[in-house]
Amino acid sequence: MRASMLITAIESTIVSLPFSMGGPHPLFAGQPWDRLEILLVKVETEDGLVGWGEAFGHAAIASTKAALDSVVAPLIVGRDADDINALTRQVLHGVHLLGRNGPFVYAFSGVEIALWDLLGKRTGQPLWRLLGGGRPGRLDAYASLLSYGGDVELVARNTAAARAQGFRHIKLHELTREAVLAAKAAAPDVAVMMDVNCAWTPPVARDMAAALAGDGLFWLEEPVWPPEDATGLASLRRHGIPLSAGENTAGLFGFRALIEAGAIDIAQPSVTKIGGIGEMARVIALAQAHGIEVTPHSPYFGPGFMATLHIVAALIERPLVEVLWLDMEANPFDPWVRAQDGKLAVPSGPGLGCDPDPAILARYTKAPPIRIEARR
Numbered sequence: 001m002r003a004s005m006l007i008t009a010i011e012s013t014i015v016s017l018p019f020s021m022g023g024p025h026p027l028f029a030g031q032p033w034d035r036l037e038i039l040l041v042k043v044e045t046e047d048g049l050v051g052w053g054e055a056f057g058h059a060a061i062a063s064t065k066a067a068l069d070s071v072v073a074p075l076i077v078g079r080d081a082d083d084i085n086a087l088t089r090q091v092l093h094g095v096h097l098l099g100r101n102g103p104f105v106y107a108f109s110g111v112e113i114a115l116w117d118l119l120g121k122r123t124g125q126p127l128w129r130l131l132g133g134g135r136p137g138r139l140d141a142y143a144s145l146l147s148y149g150g151d152v153e154l155v156a157r158n159t160a161a162a163r164a165q166g167f168r169h170i171k172l173h174e175l176t177r178e179a180v181l182a183a184k185a186a187a188p189d190v191a192v193m194m195d196v197n198c199a200w201t202p203p204v205a206r207d208m209a210a211a212l213a214g215d216g217l218f219w220l221e222e223p224v225w226p227p228e229d230a231t232g233l234a235s236l237r238r239h240g241i242p243l244s245a246g247e248n249t250a251g252l253f254g255f256r257a258l259i260e261a262g263a264i265d266i267a268q269p270s271v272t273k274i275g276g277i278g279e280m281a282r283v284i285a286l287a288q289a290h291g292i293e294v295t296p297h298s299p300y301f302g303p304g305f306m307a308t309l310h311i312v313a314a315l316i317e318r319p320l321v322e323v324l325w326l327d328m329e330a331n332p333f334d335p336w337v338r339a340q341d342g343k344l345a346v347p348s349g350p351g352l353g354c355d356p357d358p359a360i361l362a363r364y365t366k367a368p369p370i371r372i373e374a375r376r
């Protein structure tokens with residue numbers, strides 16, 4: 001291998017995929033949320049190789065893309081693609097005054113994932129092997145149902161439908177005990193989790209945790225507002241429900257604060273948000289050193305999802321992978337982004353092991369990519 005491998009260009013594109021979800025599409029910021037959007041990051045190196053990454057988008061997609069195109073990509077082009085740890089330190093230091101969590105770190109996460117894809121391609125190794133893992137079998141997935149706005153009939157029907165597809169762990173994005181009971185009645189032999197996305201103040205959360213304590217929840221996710229209130233979250237643990245959080249936690253030190261407060265049983269770092277694969281590995285090691293399980297946040301459908309598969313296969317003993325339960329029309333990363341019988345396969349090709357299908361990519365790309373090139 002040569003001494004350095006310069007990054008020649010970074011491109012960003014938004015891929016927009018229609019989907020159905022067994023009920024009305026929820027509103028997000030007043031608009032119906034009816035397209036899955038992937039903020040796809042393409043990184044090119046001087047040897048002609050191409051790596052793919054994904055930065056967290058969802059409602060922040062335009063902001064993350066602007067952060068990438070205007071600030072993060074210009075900091076990275078012309079640098080050595082193989083020096084991932086140093087680049088992480090330098091870029092995250094360079095943007096730290098713009099936020100330790102949010103669009104700039106999300107944008108970097110997308111590039112970092114692409115750098116690992118490139119490293120795998122250049123060395124002929126799948127990411128799981130670069131991370132020290134052995135050849136993975138199929139991984140257990142859990143069905144992460146979208147919100148049905150408290151409609152317990154839709155919750156029951158879609159829980160039963162996910163169960164019939166082979167899922168044995170099903171997560172609700174609902175706010176009521178009635179929804180939990182409806183899901184458990186619809187599928188008595190599955191583990192049910194509840195994710196309330198930081199809906200409650202600590203006193204309300206404590207009341208809800210007391211009410212839910214006998215319902216056998218597999219975990220209760222992000223019960224407390226704001227997500228950085230580690231003490232408030234810790235105050236719920238006496239009710240005995242396993243608590244999970246981390247998708248809104250900033251980096252390794254954010255997790256250290258949650259863990260030191262005794263706030264979580266299950267850590268949920270998100271590879272497209274937290275700074276990429278290297279930071280995920282550091283968070284996983286920290287959690288494991290404290291006997292805390294890791295079940296990553298992964299409600300996405302591109303290279304970020306692929307990276308999650310490799311990471312958990314290599315670093316977690318009994319992984320459980322979040323799959324948003326919905327039906328996509330098509331996806332450039334098919335078939336790897338879909339569970340079969342509640343399980344997921346992990347590719348064995350170099351890097352992430354899955355480049356986007358060019359025809360599907362062209363069909364669902366929203367606008368021409370923005371391309372940032374190294375100055376020559």
Ligand SMILES: [Mg+2]
Pocket residue numbers: 195197221222247297
């Ligand atoms: Mg969540």
